[in-house]
Amino acid sequence: MAGTAQTAPDDRPDPATEVFLTHRNLLFTVAYEMLGSAADAEDVLQETWLRWVDVDLDTVREHRAYLVRITTRQALARLRTLGRRKESYVGPWLPEPLLTAPDVAEDVELADSVSMAMLLVLETLTPTERAVFVLREVFDLDYDEIAEAVDKNPAAVRQIAHRARGHVAARRPRGAVSAAESRDALAAFQRATETGDLQGLLDILAPDVVFLGDGGGVRQAIPRPVVGADKVARLLAAGLGRIAELMSLRPAQVNGFPALIMKQGDEIDTVLAVRIDDGLVTGLYAVRNPHKLSHMEREISLRR
Numbered sequence: 509m510a511g512t513a514q515t516a517p518d519d520r521p522d523p524a525t526e527v528f529l530t531h532r533n534l535l536f537t538v539a540y541e542m543l544g545s546a547a548d549a550e551d552v553l554q555e556t557w558l559r560w561v562d563v564d565l566d567t568v569r570e571h572r573a574y575l576v577r578i579t580t581r582q583a584l585a586r587l588r589t590l591g592r593r594k595e596s597y598v599g600p601w602l603p604e605p606l607l608t609a610p611d612v613a614e615d616v617e618l619a620d621s622v623s624m625a626m627l628l629v630l631e632t633l634t635p636t637e638r639a640v641f642v643l644r645e646v647f648d649l650d651y652d653e654i655a656e657a658v659d660k661n662p663a664a665v666r667q668i669a670h671r672a673r674g675h676v677a678a679r680r681p682r683g684a685v686s687a688a689e690s691r692d693a694l695a696a697f698q699r700a701t702e703t704g705d706l707q708g709l710l711d712i713l714a715p716d717v718v719f720l721g722d723g724g725g726v727r728q729a730i731p732r733p734v735v736g737a738d739k740v741a742r743l744l745a746a747g748l749g750r751i752a753e754l755m756s757l758r759p760a761q762v763n764g765f766p767a768l769i770m771k772q773g774d775e776i777d778t779v780l781a782v783r784i785d786d787g788l789v790t791g792l793y794a795v796r797n798p799h800k801l802s803h804m805e806r807e808i809s810l811r812r
Contacts, residue, residue: 576657577656607805625793694782718791780793
């Protein structure tokens, strides 16, 4: 597996392994933000590692930039394959949720960049636009470094960055929301859901709230988006109210923000992430596909 340490005779990692492990969380974050899939991000890290161990370190001026470049190129290739895979996906496709460490929420910009809402916005970009936006806006790489990573000249990268920035700005959450605001809104939402309080749901849901479900054809989920506070509230009051009697519902940090995890016994059944704007729930993302829940058993450290 990527990041498995090879050791020198004195039991310390060899130089290539040591450098890779130093930047591993950063590389995973780059790949995950480009792909929206932790499983695919892990595969990209494996491919990055296999290429990195063949590199003569004495010829590499900046290890971090070189590793990011390898990771970006591998992620771009996989992103195009992933796009074809999504075309045959059953029902709405949602990013793979991550149980994130507390320090992710403390980095507001990082948390925003990996939120379910932002990852869905990034899905609307072309692969190259997504790579350029992530490397520039999230990781603050200069245009020359990005140009090498995406095989474009710096002038073209500047144009792509400008286009991607405008595209994202028109679709991203309306304003930064603190973790405390998210927790308060989520607590109100959880109370209303568990009690089947229709009015309580209507009070916390934005008029244009959107509910998406991802079962991947493996678990039952709503087959298409449900839009509007009244429709979403009635769906939740009827459906989740009954489910809550059979399952435990607990808050957790998912993709840098408070979310709800539904468990049946010891098994995770659903991860329900939320988007909050101006104190109201504007997006609900219910991931039920079990193939996307394997990274919810342990906290993931993300880095910029």
